[in-house]
Amino acid sequence: MRWYRSLYFRIALGVVGLLAAMLVVQAMLFTWAVSQSGRSLPGQSPARLGSNVALDLANVLERDAQADLQRYVHDQYAQYTHPFFVLLADGRVITSGSSSFPEPLLRMAREQLARRVERSARGDRPEWWRFDGPDGPRPPRPEPGDRPEFFGRGGFERGPGGVPFVRPAPIVVGGRLAGLVVVPPQAPFGFLLGRFAPMLALVAGGVLIVGTIVTSALIFGPARRRLRAVESAARRLGSGDLSARAPDRGGDEIAAVASAFNAMAADLSARAEALSASDRARRQLLADVSHELTTPVTAMRGYLETLAMTELALDEATRSRYLGIISDETNRLERLIGDLLELARLEGSSRTFAQDRVRVAELFDRVAARHEPACRAAGVAISASIEPGADTVIGDRDRLEQALQNLAANAIRF
Known part of the structure; x- marks a missing residue:
């Protein structure tokens, strides 16, 4: 029998396929839950990430006004599990983690940047950010002219279309606004899936290997040995050993098959014994008949x-x-x-x-x-x-x- 026709192979393939499907579904649910909760950054919130990135870029620009921020962001933040983008005062957009962001988010960020640049040009002194909070920077109070719908609880902004995002963190260099760091409150599902895919694939592969080994050792191994015992007993019975019996311990289907085989073997043994006794009786009958016929002839x-x-x-x-x-x-x-x-x-009927x-x-x-x-x-x-x-x-x-x-x-x- 070819290996791919084996019942064990088919059952094992089904179990491994089911386990793989469960792992894929769990990975998708995990990624979706992380994307919906916004907890893709261990130990910090999206707002804190934005403020940290803004401070970091402000320090870079203070040291070198001509620094290549595109390369710097790519080198320093490529491994982060939460995307963001930097909107500079000259209109350039530097992305990290994702090359595309929702258009309403970009439009609101440009609106915020234009309004803040306008205030700075008028000579207003806005309260950019205060770093006196226990969890990082605190969002400023609404400035005159800001629309109330842009301010929500916890530093989140919500545009006219109802799209939420974390309040942009300003990049201030020499008292001037150089740009904004915008961090979406939730990482996109596709972005998280791409970031977590290698780790999830490694974990799923390990679980599949260990699960296959454990399943083979605990499920298929004992069943295979018991079926081999039934097969061996059947071959012995076929070769003429009427005392061959299969182990029928347990209450599962294999035990039921073994019990049926043992009942069949016992019935065959009884019939063979009856045939042997009948043969002996026939031989004795022939001897008696010979004697009965010899007596009158003599x-x-x-x-x-x-x-x-x-x-x-x-x-x-x-x-x-x-x-x-x-x-x-x-x-x-x-x-x-x-x-x-x-x-x-x-023959076989009673005689009166x-x-x-x-x-x-x-x-x-x-x-x-x-x-x-x-x-x-x-x-x-x-x-x-x-x-x-x-x-x-x-x-x-x-x-x-x-x-x-x-x-x-x-x-x-x-």
Whole structure:
């Protein structure tokens, strides 16, 4: 049998496929839950990330006003699990983690930047950010002219279309606004899936390997050994070992198959024993039939040889008696042959015996007369003694005579 047709392979393939599907679904749910909760940054919030990035970029620009912020952001923040973008005062957009952001988010960021640049050009001194909070920078109070719908709880802004995002963090260099850092409150699902895919694939692969090994050791291994035991017992039974039995411990389907096999083996063993007993009975029957046929033939031969002796002078009464015995033995032989034919036709059915009143003296006389030549040749004599009240019996005359004739023949012969 080819390995891909094995029942174990098909079951294992189904189990591994189901386990892989469960892992994929769990990974997707995990990624979705992280994207919806906004908890993709361990130890910090999106607002704190924005303020930290703004401070970092402000320090870079103070050291070198011509610094390549695109390369710097890519080198420093490429491994972050939360995307953001930097909107500079000259209109450039530097992205990190994702190349595309929702258009409403970009439009609101440009609106915020234009309004703040306008205030700075008028000479207003806005309160940009104060870093006196226990969890990082605090968002400023609404400035004059800001629309209330842009301010929400926890520093989140919500545009006219209802799109929420974290309040932009300003990049201040030398007292001037150089740009804004905008961090979406939730990381996109596709972005998180791409970031977590290698780790999730590694974990899923390990779980699949360990699960396959554990499943093979705890489920398929014992079942395979038990089925092999049933197969071995079947092969032994087929080779003639009627004592072969399969282990049927347990209450599962394999135990049910083993129990059915053991019942079949016990039935076959009983039938084989019955056939053996029947064969022995047939052999014994052949021996008995041979003996039954030999007894009347021997008696007839003895009387015929006596009648053929010319030197022996027999009176007419003795000759008639001998001829009568020969006739009786011939009839008895005919009945035996008839019984054998009837037995062959009605084998296995019950036979009824005649119930007649039989005189015991007549039975004894016929047995003594039949075996007279054999007794004379063996130098023995047959005597009969009947107790008072036992002169008649109830039974089958022919079968009683047959039993007595066989008993006398065996006594004379042995």
